[in-house]
């Protein structure tokens with residue numbers, strides 16, 4: 001499937017089946033803001049739970065908090081967001097479309113890389129088994145030409161960003177002859193800096209009201225509570241503080257569905273360590289986080305690390321975990337070694353000592369920090385795109401039909417089982433209700449007696465329900481039901497009193513957590 005078509009399909013499936021709706025839709029929507037529907041919210045909550053359990057429950061030295069979205073405005077001065085949380089913005093004068101200048105250049109570079117990949121594929125087909133990729137990459141004139149263009153563009157981009165050189169960013173766009181994807185022209189404005197924070201006022205009387213910000217990340221809520229948690233929890237270094245919650249960014253270009261939103265959720269953990277030990281903890285968290293992703297079973301080749309070319313001035317190591325989204329490999333999580341930057345800044349701006357007393361060393365110091373920061377909505381998109389499948393199904397009568405099935409890992413599935421009386425009479429609905437009343441104490445269940453059983457299966461497949469429990473006439477006689485498994489579509493007759501354990505065994509989060 002062409003990638004753009006795939007994203008479109010996901011968007012419409014998400015809407016049709018109650019996962020994600022455009023926000024304020026009856027008023028024509030609000031750009032880059034989305035609402036989660038009845039299944040979307042369950043999926044999102046399950047992903048959050050998986051993360052929270054992997055972080056807080058499995059690690060004795062990590063605790064969670066939930067800090068407020070509104071924070072003292074000086075926090076954002078200390079963190080650097082007021083001065084420098086900017087993106088370079090450029091407009092095309094013909095289409096009036098707005099872009100991030102760095103993204104336009106990155107896309108140009110990625111296209112060159114695609115060209116190299118295509119040449120390699122072609123050559124591979126031509127030479128077959130004897131193909132030597134390394135040799136080809138280092139000798140083929142076309143590939144070398146593309147590679148040298150990539151290298152030049154990369155170096156210029158990294159330097160321009162490092163030096164905040166907006167003229168140079170524009171010059172790269174001009175020199176590379178990058179055109180607007182909408183108008184096809186090169187009629188560009190100057191590049192300007194644009195601060196991504198949303199402002200609002202706090203206080204009832206206008207004159208006295210002060211400007212505050214909607215937090216652009218959850219991390220600062222952790223840093224400003226460092227002393228509270230360390231003291232009240234009697235924490236010993238190394239230790240971590242985790243939280244999930246809303247963040248807000250006035251993104252310049254917010255396309256691509258829930259990949260880039262203006263209101264979104266993050267799941268962040270700050271891990272406080274002894275100065276000098278941060279780089280080995282960085283490696284530790286890098287490995288641990290990739291294991292968390294891979295445990296979902298979508299395929300190890302769908303993930304890769306991307307080491308940052310340009311480190312933020314406070315970081316001494318940074319890596320992204322990228323996933324093969326419908327739009328190609330893109331960041332889903334960042335792991336950063338942030339040194340003692342944030343705590344030092346808060347110490348300076350608040351005048352409070354942000355220090356830890358290390359009894360083993362008999363020494364006070366400002367801890368260093370490793371941060372793991374993952375987008376919850378981006379992970380929802382990851383799970384939706386990796387789970388979506390279209391299949392041909394042969395029915396018992398030999399007819400063939402299509403099904404769309406969301407192959408969610410069972411622990412993440414919004415609805416765990418559907419209870420389906422075969423017909424709407426003969427006491428089957430009553431029996432089904434008794435079974436449902438007991439199972440709903442353990443699982444999110446759905447009762448459905450409308451339409452043919454085949455159509456009911458299709459509906460459950462489309463929302464990714466791992467099990468369908470069917471109650472038929474034999475159920476009344478023998479106290480048994482059939483359980484149909486979503487992916488294999490195999491059906492098995494089992495005693496009613498065994499259903500709970502069979503399902504619990506398979507939808508449990510334990511199987512995921514064992515792998516992280």
Ligand code: ATP
Pocket residue numbers: 217249251258259260261262264265266331332333334373374375376377378
């Ligand atoms: P990007 O380069 O994609 O803008 P970033 O490097 O600014 O992301 P961070 O500030 O490191 O992102 O935020 C951590 C995580 O939060 C990201 O890996 C991503 O999953 C998520 N995230 C950031 N911005 C958004 C957004 N606008 N919409 C949805 N998720 C986001």
